[in-house]
Structure formats: C-alpha cells, structure tokens
Amino acid sequence: MSEVAIHLHGIAKAFGATRVLEGIDLAVAPGEFIALVGPSGCGKSTLLRIAAGLEPPDAGRVLLDGRDVTALRAADRDMAMVFQSYALYPHLTARQNMALPLVMRRLGGAERLPFARLLPRVRTKLAAIGAEVRAAAEMLKIAPLLERKPAQMSGGQRQRVALGRALVRHPRAFLMDEPLSNLDAALRVHMRSEIVDLHRRAGVVTLYVTHDQEEALGMADRIAVMLGGRILQVAAPDTIYRDPAHVEVARFIGSPRINLLPAMVNAGGGAEVGGQVMAARIAAPVGSQVRLGIRPEHLRLDPQAGPGRLPVRLERIEFLGAEALVHCTADGLAEGLIAKMPPTAAEPLRFHAELHAAADDEALLVFDAMGARVARHPAGAAAREPAHAGQPHAS
Amino acid sequence: MMRALRLVVLAAGAVLVLFPFLFMISTSLKPQAEVFSAGLSMIPTHWSGWENYTKAFTRIPMGRILLNGLIVCAAIVAFQIVFALPAAYALAKLRFRGRELLFGIVLLGLLVPIHAISIPLYAAARTLGLLNTLAVLIVPFTLSVFAIFLFRQFIKAIPDDLILAARSDGLSEAAIVWRIILPNAWPAASAFAIFSVVAHWNDLYWPLIAISKTQLATPPLGLLFFRAAEAGDDYGALMAATVVITAPLVLFFLFAQRLFIEGMTMTGLKG
Incomplete structure (x- = not known):
C-alpha cells in the first residue's frame, strides 16, 4: 500500500480550442477528504471525471494505489461517483438503484437474465446483495423509502439514495460532484455533516468538487483551489485561509x-x-x-x-x-x-x-502584480513563508 | 359560453371524422339490396350482419390474414427498435469522428420514399428468393431512419449524468442502451410503435408488389383479394371484411395511446 491513494499526474485536457486543464498534479493520501474548489468553469468537474475514468485526459496519468489506471474504463476503476443531479435511474426503485452496481459487478451476463433468478447460485448472490443494500439503507436512514422511485422522493431523499448507491459498492474512492448544490440551504448544512460522518466511517478517499468555499472549508482535510485549469494551492483549510499562496485563492476563500x-x-x-x-x-x-x-x-x-x-x-x-x-x-x-x-x-x-x-x-x-504571494523580510518577529503545496504557480 | 362553443366545434369535427367509419359499420350490417337503395339511412331495416361477417371470414382465410398482419407488424416494430435504439444512442450521446455526417445521412434517409427504392428492393428480393414469403414484408423495413431520428432527439434530452453514473456503476454501453435508455425512452418507443404499426398494418403498396398468394396476404392485400375473388359488388360483405381488419388497429391504438399518455406524464429525471 503506497502512501498515495490517488495520484493525478500532469493531467491536461482541452475541449476543441478551450484548454480546460493545464498540467494538474494532485496527490491524495489514503482516507483523505479533498475538496476541489473553484468558480464554475475552472475545470474541477472535468478533473473529477478524468479521475473517475468518464473522460480521457489529453495528457497525464491517473494512478490508483500506485497502479496506472489511465487506460482503464470507469467500471474497472472501482470508484463511486455522486452527481449534483443525483443521476438516479428514474425507472428503478431506490432498492434497485442501489443494487444495480452490485448486480453488474457480481453477476455474469447470463446470470442477469430474468429466469436465472431460479438458479440457487444466483439466488444466493441476490440475497447477499439485498442484505448489503438494506445495511446501507439503514445507515443512511432510507430503509422506508426503498420501494419508491426517484420521482416519489424529495431532493434530500434522492441525495441519500445516490450516496447509498455509491456506498454499497465499498469503492476505493468516492468522487462527489457538487452533491449538495441542488438542496435547500438548511438541508445542505445538515447533509454536510452527514457526508463528513459517512466519510469517517467508510474511511475511503473522497474527492469532493464544490464551488462553495464554505463547504470546502468545513468538510475537507485539504482543499485544492482551482482557477483557469490550474491548481493554485493545496493545503489544509486553515492554511488556505490564513496563508493563501495566490491572490485568487485569497479572493475565492473567505466570506465576506x-x-x-x-x-x-x-x-x-x-x-x-x-x-x-x-x-x-x-x-x-x-x-x-x-x-x-x-x-x-x-x-x-x-x-x-x-x-x-x-x-x-x-x-x-x-x-x-x-x-x-x-x-x-x-x-x-x-x-x-x-x-x-x-x-x-x-x-x-x-x-x-x-x-x-x-x-x-x-x-x-x-x-x-501577477497575483503571487510576496514574502516579507524577516525583522524581529518570525516571518511566515506562504505555504506552497501542489504545483508552484508559474508566472 | 366559450366552453360550449368549443364543444360544438369539436363535436362537429369528431362527427365529420367518424362518419365514414360509422357508414362502414352500418353498411356491413345491411343486405345488398339496402346498400343500393336511394335513401341514406344509418340503421339497416333488415339486419344481415351475420351473413356479411360470415362471408368475410369464410371466403378468404381471414384468421390467417390477420395473423400475417400481426406477425409482420410485430416483427417490424421489434427489429426497428432493436436496430434504431443503439444507433440513436450513439448519435445522441457518444462522441466520435463523423457523427454529424452520419446524422446528416440519417436525415437524408428520411427524404427517400419507399416508392423510389421499390424496384431495387423487388430485384433484390427476387434474387434472394424471398418473394412470396413473410420475410420479404419485414426485412426492408427493419431499419427505420425515422426511428433513429425520433429516438435520437429523445435520448438527447436524457441527462448525461445518468449515463456517466451508469458507466461508473459498471454498465457496458450495450447494458446502458437496454437497461437505462430503453426504459426511459419508453414514451418515444410507444409513440413510434403507433406510427410504425399503423403504417405497416395499412400498407398495401409493398405487399401488392411482393406477395401474390392469398395465404401470405396482409390485411389490406387480403381485402383486395376478397374483392377481386368474391364480392365485386357485395358491399355489405366487403365492409364487413373492412371492419374486421380495421378493428385490431383501432384497439391497438386505444391501448397504445393509454401507454403513450402514461409515458408522457412520467415525471422528469430530476427536479
């Protein structure tokens, strides 16, 4: 087991003439909760999709526990994604939504056919899946909703089912793309602590994309501030706040x-x-x-x-x-x-x-003038050097 | 007041549209003499429905003809969906070189009527020895550019996140099409099924060219055989046969329409 769970190495991506990501380097330690934060259009969602294997990078590599998975498709990376729109399958109940990733992983093509249910081997597997779905549902307090379809649920309930669908898989990483943005303010604050709690219990690496600096400050072990396709600074929330490496980091983090x-x-x-x-x-x-x-x-x-x-x-x-x-x-x-x-x-x-x-x-x-932090000459009191983590800003 | 006016206008329209059908049913119940009588009466004075419908079922193999229609229409719809859905998914959601060009070709395909290609189709069917088989009624229609177009527009409206979620849940592209896209494109599929079944149940042009045996006739062609063979001027029996071949379509439409509306009222994917 290496000390780095997810390593994004020199990731670059362009859509046509628009360069979305320019040489991103990010190393995430096992069990760490990292928030990717930045204004909309800074490339943070694209970076998350590249990590998930849903989008191929133009350059760079994605390492998972030291193994190069850049060429692997999303299904084989064993990372679970949670979307802002929840992306629940509208035609399936909450139970079926949560069971689908397990069914796809554990049952062979023939075993997924309707009549295969009669085989004892398949029945055992389905029973195990059912038990795991129930356990995840209990953990998220959505057990009474299992037979409902997404249309019959509130936003918060759908969010929980989406988290449940990610959770049942026991993935190697959670990738969350603004999962709370569609919730109302009160629920958002409540779900924040639930996600943090969930992360602590599951102990799984989490990459969390948000444009809400408050969310990032409150939830993450470390924050990566992105702007214009680059990571400006990666540091713990209090360092980011006290000791920003770049004027844009200082401007983006902190309210007012x-x-x-x-x-x-x-x-x-x-x-x-x-x-x-x-x-x-x-x-x-x-x-x-x-x-x-x-x-x-x-x-x-x-x-x-x-x-x-x-x-x-x-x-x-x-x-x-x-x-x-x-x-x-x-x-x-x-x-x-x-x-x-x-x-x-x-x-x-x-x-x-x-x-x-x-x-x-x-x-x-x-x-x-370029926005980089300027050092202060030491004089009497100990001068602080700005914390440069991640990539140094080229200017 | 406005409401009453609207109802009157709608009712008048409905009567206008329904009148030929009512006249068809009325005629199918009349004896021959009454059909040609001078006056116009919707209610027959002598009921000879039994004779007319008996003729319709016995002079031609009506059961077989209805079954042919059923097999042909079901097979066509099934193949059309099986072929068009993956194509539409690829055109709507996958990024590949030449996608827009391919979609352009699909749109061009919409402009080509069956009549323009019926001679090459006939020649091909003859070479392959398919003339006078049920297969010849099905094969030329298995690939519907209209279905590809319709499904593509519908699938475009399905959020990308849903497909990304499916991919990270471990679904292959084929599994996405059949497990995620098909259930969610159900309104489009049932709307298309209505179009397709109506078109192919009623089609006379291609069966007339490709089929010459009564045993293999589809309903409209069977009607033609019935008139040619038997009921030159027996309009009562002819209308009885017409009622028989129209009825399944009307029933299908009523059934599918309910499904269709159910599909349309299915709530959105998010919100």
Whole structure:
C-alpha cells in the first residue's frame, strides 16, 4: 500500500480550442477528504471525471494505489461517483438503484437474465446483495423509502439514495460532484455533516468538487483551489485561509471577500496606499505594484486619523446578529472595503462619515502584480513563508 | 359560453371524422339490396350482419390474414427498435469522428420514399428468393431512419449524468442502451410503435408488389383479394371484411395511446 491513494499526474485536457486543464498534479493520501474548489468553469468537474475514468485526459496519468489506471474504463476503476443531479435511474426503485452496481459487478451476463433468478447460485448472490443494500439503507436512514422511485422522493431523499448507491459498492474512492448544490440551504448544512460522518466511517478517499468555499472549508482535510485549469494551492483549510499562496485563492476563500488594496513599494520596502504606508519589509523591487490583502476581521476602523491609516467613507453597517459588516469606500479603490466586527464595536462608528482603516502588519497579505504571494523580510518577529503545496504557480 | 362553443366545434369535427367509419359499420350490417337503395339511412331495416361477417371470414382465410398482419407488424416494430435504439444512442450521446455526417445521412434517409427504392428492393428480393414469403414484408423495413431520428432527439434530452453514473456503476454501453435508455425512452418507443404499426398494418403498396398468394396476404392485400375473388359488388360483405381488419388497429391504438399518455406524464429525471 503506497502512501498515495490517488495520484493525478500532469493531467491536461482541452475541449476543441478551450484548454480546460493545464498540467494538474494532485496527490491524495489514503482516507483523505479533498475538496476541489473553484468558480464554475475552472475545470474541477472535468478533473473529477478524468479521475473517475468518464473522460480521457489529453495528457497525464491517473494512478490508483500506485497502479496506472489511465487506460482503464470507469467500471474497472472501482470508484463511486455522486452527481449534483443525483443521476438516479428514474425507472428503478431506490432498492434497485442501489443494487444495480452490485448486480453488474457480481453477476455474469447470463446470470442477469430474468429466469436465472431460479438458479440457487444466483439466488444466493441476490440475497447477499439485498442484505448489503438494506445495511446501507439503514445507515443512511432510507430503509422506508426503498420501494419508491426517484420521482416519489424529495431532493434530500434522492441525495441519500445516490450516496447509498455509491456506498454499497465499498469503492476505493468516492468522487462527489457538487452533491449538495441542488438542496435547500438548511438541508445542505445538515447533509454536510452527514457526508463528513459517512466519510469517517467508510474511511475511503473522497474527492469532493464544490464551488462553495464554505463547504470546502468545513468538510475537507485539504482543499485544492482551482482557477483557469490550474491548481493554485493545496493545503489544509486553515492554511488556505490564513496563508493563501495566490491572490485568487485569497479572493475565492473567505466570506465576506478579502479586501484588496493596490499599493506601491517605496524605497523603505513599505507599501504605500493613498499616501499611507500600511505594510513594511516587502521583498519586492522598489516602485513595483503590489496588492495588500486584509481579511474583513482584520480591518480596523477608527474615527481618528494617524500614520498607516487610510481615510475611508462609511457607506452602511450590516448587522448579522453575532457580528456586523461595515461597508466603506475609499478614493482610488474600485471595490469597497468590508470590516467584520462585533456589533458593539460597529455601533459607535455609525456617527462618523469619515473613518480611517488600518490593519496589523502581521495580518497583511502581500501579492505581486501577477497575483503571487510576496514574502516579507524577516525583522524581529518570525516571518511566515506562504505555504506552497501542489504545483508552484508559474508566472 | 366559450366552453360550449368549443364543444360544438369539436363535436362537429369528431362527427365529420367518424362518419365514414360509422357508414362502414352500418353498411356491413345491411343486405345488398339496402346498400343500393336511394335513401341514406344509418340503421339497416333488415339486419344481415351475420351473413356479411360470415362471408368475410369464410371466403378468404381471414384468421390467417390477420395473423400475417400481426406477425409482420410485430416483427417490424421489434427489429426497428432493436436496430434504431443503439444507433440513436450513439448519435445522441457518444462522441466520435463523423457523427454529424452520419446524422446528416440519417436525415437524408428520411427524404427517400419507399416508392423510389421499390424496384431495387423487388430485384433484390427476387434474387434472394424471398418473394412470396413473410420475410420479404419485414426485412426492408427493419431499419427505420425515422426511428433513429425520433429516438435520437429523445435520448438527447436524457441527462448525461445518468449515463456517466451508469458507466461508473459498471454498465457496458450495450447494458446502458437496454437497461437505462430503453426504459426511459419508453414514451418515444410507444409513440413510434403507433406510427410504425399503423403504417405497416395499412400498407398495401409493398405487399401488392411482393406477395401474390392469398395465404401470405396482409390485411389490406387480403381485402383486395376478397374483392377481386368474391364480392365485386357485395358491399355489405366487403365492409364487413373492412371492419374486421380495421378493428385490431383501432384497439391497438386505444391501448397504445393509454401507454403513450402514461409515458408522457412520467415525471422528469430530476427536479
């Protein structure tokens, strides 16, 4: 048993002139839950289909437990796929839907003929399949639905049957393509924990495609952030959030969105925004353009002016119960700024039209003009190197 | 008010369409003298239905002729579906070089009427020694481009995910066609079966060319033999025979229509 359960190696794919995937490398450890996250059209579903064997790659290899399965068809890879549309067979009951993959795997062509049921050998096999389907149904709490057809079930129930169909096979990997996107918000949150629980119990490698960064952060052991056919960063959720390797990773992960301020590196290695120096010790050439990323929870707003504080105008305060979002605009910024803080801190700000934004130096993320993370020169406090996992971004 | 008007218009249309059939049934129950009487009455004054229907069943081998029609139509529909469904699946869901060209050829095939190719077909059947067999009535129609076209359009609407799911569940392409596509294309298949059975049950053109034995006649050809052999001007008996060969089709249609509507109301694949 190798340390890598699924290894995607140099995967490239184009549809006509459109290059969907460009040299993807991803190694998944046994039992790991990996979320492939990115905006729609970033190639994440295509990558999942290539892993499943439903789509051939133009270049690259798929290794399963160290074995090259690139040429193997989907049926022989023994991975189970769960689809956003559930893809249940509409003409079969839940029981038949769940049993079909086992029937196809365990019974020979002749044994699947209707009259073969009379043979004792076939009857034994069918009984075993029936028992396994029941066990999976109990686990997913869908036993009372087994005789229903998909049309007679709700979205959540169909989702469970689809999970059951994947589960009964005891596959080597679960491949899930936005399985919760068709559910309503409350059910989605509930099913998240059920899928995580299911993954823990089955202990099987899971590749989970989603465009919902919150889902990825909450469920995955590691997240692979994809954009434009490339993986920008692969890391644990907290690393991805705290230590993004690329401005697009920072922009995509986190809600509300990260604040990005265009700045210029001055002679002292600091970043100047609107005449204010907001970050120091930047390892970038003097005069180059950089962007400062500040998470909303790190953006401080103060009525008082001061060094390193950017003058902004208060637009509105959005109360969300446990916290409040303060929306501001600043001269020379295309996008507004958002600060997240406790409502008690936001309330006094409402009487000031003019505010001053700042952030602690260590909370600032600096990106160069190409979007890559810029290192900070060590000075006193230990400087962090951005975590580069997966493939380094070529630029 | 609008509703009443609509009903009147629909009823008038229905009467117009049904009248020939009612007249056929009425005539089949009348004695010969009454058929040619000057007045137009739908209800016979003398009932001679028994004689007319007896003639229809005894002067020609009616049972055999109906059976021929049944065998020919069933075989044609079965072969058409068996051949067209995999072709339609490939055209709708598989990616391969020349697919659009092939589909273009299928569409072109829709434009070729049977009459245009009946002479080569006849020559081929003669060479193969198939004339005056039931096979000659079936073989030329086993491949229906219309069925390929119809099924292709229907299969295109089946979500790709369903087929991908089937592939990862271990189904071969053939298993996908018969286990997944066929049950889900059932509305299309039953709609097509109606078209096909009506067309081939009623077909006179090709059987007239290929068959010269009464024993092998299909219903319309049998009717022709019946008129030629026997009932030159015995319209009562002729109409009785006509009723007999029309009835199975009407019954089939009513039955298949119910299936068809059931199929259409089958809920979608997702949602």
